[in-house]
Amino acid sequence: MGERKLEIPDDGRSALTAMPTAFGHAVLGISALAVFPQEALPKRSWLLGIAVSIAPDLDVIAFRFGIPYSHPFGHRGFFHSLLFAWLVAATAAIVASSRSEPRRRPAVLAAYLFVCAASHGLLDTLTDGGLGIAILSPFSNRRFFAPWRPISVSPIGLRHFLLGPAGEVLLSELLWIGLPCIAVVLTAMYVRSRKPRHEGSR
Numbered sequence: 001m002g003e004r005k006l007e008i009p010d011d012g013r014s015a016l017t018a019m020p021t022a023f024g025h026a027v028l029g030i031s032a033l034a035v036f037p038q039e040a041l042p043k044r045s046w047l048l049g050i051a052v053s054i055a056p057d058l059d060v061i062a063f064r065f066g067i068p069y070s071h072p073f074g075h076r077g078f079f080h081s082l083l084f085a086w087l088v089a090a091t092a093a094i095v096a097s098s099r100s101e102p103r104r105r106p107a108v109l110a111a112y113l114f115v116c117a118a119s120h121g122l123l124d125t126l127t128d129g130g131l132g133i134a135i136l137s138p139f140s141n142r143r144f145f146a147p148w149r150p151i152s153v154s155p156i157g158l159r160h161f162l163l164g165p166a167g168e169v170l171l172s173e174l175l176w177i178g179l180p181c182i183a184v185v186l187t188a189m190y191v192r193s194r195k196p197r198h199e200g201s202r
């Protein structure tokens, strides 16, 4: 897959600002559930997983307030960082666990949600356009990309997406996000099926 660079206007008001699609992030959020013990998670944790895996891209609203792309609070800035992922995951886990019936300890849900939220910024580093990701914000405002960037970047906005490279983007996400996720889910199911059942234990 060739390198496809996008020009980056710092006001971000055009289709040239970039991200993977919400589908790609959501697929990873659902798939990550497979590697956690289901009995330790509240019901419908996957909905929270999808929400926190997509949430960082709400930072595109920064453009509406005139915050430049490269600003610490611009798109792919603090709200794509590992610290923000941890804050969102811990907060959501504490609230959701306290309301679940029966009550669950929030640690497992927090770990699952952290994987979902942190995966967002990390996946973005694999895209072939836009500015890099401030993974270490607020300790460093440096924008990072992975050395290998196979995922075709998606323009922001449904219209730009559909009129633009929708097919190419979805195909690259299927290849580089969808297939690895399927492999992880199948592996987790296989490992679980091999575990001896503790019949009679409590």
Ligand SMILES: [Zn+2]
Pocket (backbone or CB within 6 Å): 019, 020, 056, 057, 076, 080, 120, 121, 124
């Ligand atoms: Zn993003």
